[in-house]
Amino acid sequence: MNHESLICEEKAYFIVGNTFYRSQSKITRDLGVLAAKAYKNEQGKLKVLDVMTGCGVRSLRYYLESDADYILANDSNPENKAVIEHNLSQILQEKKGKVTYQNANNIFFECYSNKDYYDFVDVDAFGSPNPYLSTALWATKIGGLIYLTCTDGRTATGHLPENCLQVYGSYGRSHPAAQEQVLRLIIGSTLQQAATIGLGIEPIFSYFSGQTYRVMLRLLPKINLSLDNYGFLGYCHHCGEYVTISYKQLGKMRCYHQQENKKYNYTISGAMWLGDLHNKAYLKTMKSLVIDLKWTEVSDLLSTMINESEFPPYFYTLGEIGRRGKLDIPKRSQLIKALHNQGFSATNTHINSQAIKTNATLKQCIEIAKGL
Known part of the structure; x- marks a missing residue:
């Protein structure tokens, strides 16, 4: 030794x-x-x-x-x-x-x-x-x-x-x-x-x-x-949107798609820290x-x-934005800047170098990415 x-x-x-x-x-x-x-x-x-x-x-x-x-x-x-x-x-x-x-x-x-x-x-x-x-x-x-x-x-x-x-x-x-x-x-x-x-x-x-x-x-x-900080995360595999769900909301929330006039079930994970x-x-x-x-x-x-401290309990990957929006994967820095220009909060996340955290919906991210 x-x-x-x-x-x-x-x-x-x-x-x-x-x-x-x-x-x-x-x-x-x-x-x-x-x-x-x-x-x-x-x-x-x-x-x-x-x-x-x-x-x-x-x-x-x-x-x-x-x-x-x-x-x-x-x-x-x-x-x-x-x-x-x-x-x-x-x-x-x-x-x-x-x-x-x-x-x-x-x-x-x-x-x-x-x-x-x-x-x-x-x-x-x-x-x-x-x-x-x-x-x-x-x-x-x-x-x-x-x-x-x-x-x-x-x-x-x-x-x-x-x-x-x-x-x-x-x-x-x-x-x-x-x-x-x-x-x-x-x-x-x-x-x-x-x-x-x-x-x-x-x-x-x-x-x-x-x-x-x-x-x-x-x-x-x-x-x-509390019911505010300990609950569930819902993910819609159909559109890619997330939602936080409290214990009181279990069984009451579904993802509504206006174009199809149809509701889809969220895939629910939890309970977890929110x-x-x-x-x-x-x-x-x-x-x-x-x-x-x-x-x-x-x-x-x-x-x-x-x-990234004070954002919703999830992130959007750039690949998911590109795939669902049928567009080239946007550059992270450009997308974050464009989100800021539209009044949204957005930032990098240390968890995934090809993802962002934002208070915008995935649909809003896709629409903004299309304008880049």
Whole structure:
């Protein structure tokens, strides 16, 4: 192990050995570091639980870059002990943390039993995070942050709707904005779990890239689940339009097509989170921290996320606009500008580089695209 070459990620130097490390996921660790640092600056303290630490790089970066006061790093595989404790030796030597080797849920319950609550809980699960949602809440301080990972997009994008029902308690159907749906199902599931114990959650940010979904949530002291922020998304396969549907509207809404004088059923997904994907103010704070770091890619991502924060819970792909409008696929920047000129709000989305978020209907997007 001593002969293994060190890997450098920002301020962290570490080895991997037989543990898991994915260099392509660095940006998700960058976002976590920034959110944790913003919390430390705001609250004056930062106690971190990294419950699935892997090689320990996240714990090390929270300590070195987010100025964490204390780190509890846990991994379920004791065979990783040599690598983890080598990488976290500075934290251990300075008595600013400890390493454990238990099942994640055991750690959460132990924290709750000992009233040992954490400001920042990182749950970097493989597959769905849902087996840990309710238990992770028990280890989190009120007002603290929970950082969830999902690598199983197939279940919640409509490919396995029955599995989705088993995992999320919601039915996910296939449609062009299904990647955003995964993020909203994770948030909605956590929201519902928090409500069962009299608490609430709000998204700080929601991120998708490749096969990885990450959601940063803040735990709130009161239930905030409502018919306005927790409901259903309807998609009309006939015309491509979306609509949000509340519990009270179930069975009462159909998509009317004037030319045919006919109504079509919506394909309905949910229940899910229908509110904002991100907390714009918190993202602006995170972006202010990037200036000195010169993280250009992260800064650009945060700008996109800030701009897309307050749009409807779906997006339109340029390919869908071109296909349904029987026209060449429009350039995204030109279409957004044309929508602005017509009085609509519109922006890029980080979820899909060939899509837009807007308050215009798909039909209106097509008509405007035809004039380009």
